[in-house]
Amino acid sequence: MKKSIVVLASITFLLTACSNSGSETKTEATTEATTEAATEAPAEETPGEAPAATDGTVTLTGGDDMKFDLSEIKVKDGQTVKLTLVHSGKMPKTAMGHNFVLLATGVDVAKFATDAINAKDNDYIPASHKKDIIAHTKTIGGGESTTIEFKAPAKGTYDFLCSFPGHSAMMKGKFIVE
Ligand SMILES: [Cu+2]
Structure with a gap:
């Protein structure tokens, strides 16, 4: 108690x-x-x-599923863009080739993609559209990667795509320069 x-x-x-x-x-x-x-x-x-680093370094990956991992790429005005395209798949370039093509403003993406089908000999980069292209990589197959460097165009929103036949319906996005 x-x-x-x-x-x-x-x-x-x-x-x-x-x-x-x-x-x-x-x-x-x-x-x-x-x-x-x-x-x-x-x-x-x-x-x-953050979809991309602010120093202009961009890694864009596409696989056998015919998709890019980024639908939007952002860089800054005046930057040198160092873009690496990675093909994370296993399929050969002839069946599942990927590239990155950055188009100038006002270019019809669908028209460009259609013309690219006939440009197999030139890596699916149609010569008639040379002035419409700001930058592009070569076309690569599974397991490969490629890097390009280019100066970011003027501030604005641009289209990018993979110009391998039939791919741009899925493999496209916006390239934004801020
Ligand atoms: Cu592709």
Whole structure:
């Protein structure tokens, strides 16, 4: 009986002590924790969100599934773009070739792709559209990669595609110069 009274007394004392001096510190602690959580959360998300590095280095991957991993590429005005095209598949160039073609503004993508079908001898780069092309890679097959460097065109939004026959329906995107 005596023991439980002592225990009760201690608990009462602790509770009193808490409610007296504790209320202020408790609020502070909660505020701190909230602020920390708020500032930490976005910082963790940032790396995964960026589709390309801000230094103009771009890696674009296409596989046997006939898809590019990026539908949007962003670079900065005046930057030298170093673009690496990676073919992550296993199929040969003749069956599943991929390239990257960046078109000037105002070029009809569908028309370009249609004309590219007849340009097999020139890596599917139609000579008649030379002035419509800002930059392009060679056409590669599974397991290969290729890198090109070019100066980013003027600020704006441009179309890019793979000009291998039939691929541009799936393999295309926007190249944005900010
Ligand atoms: Cu392709």
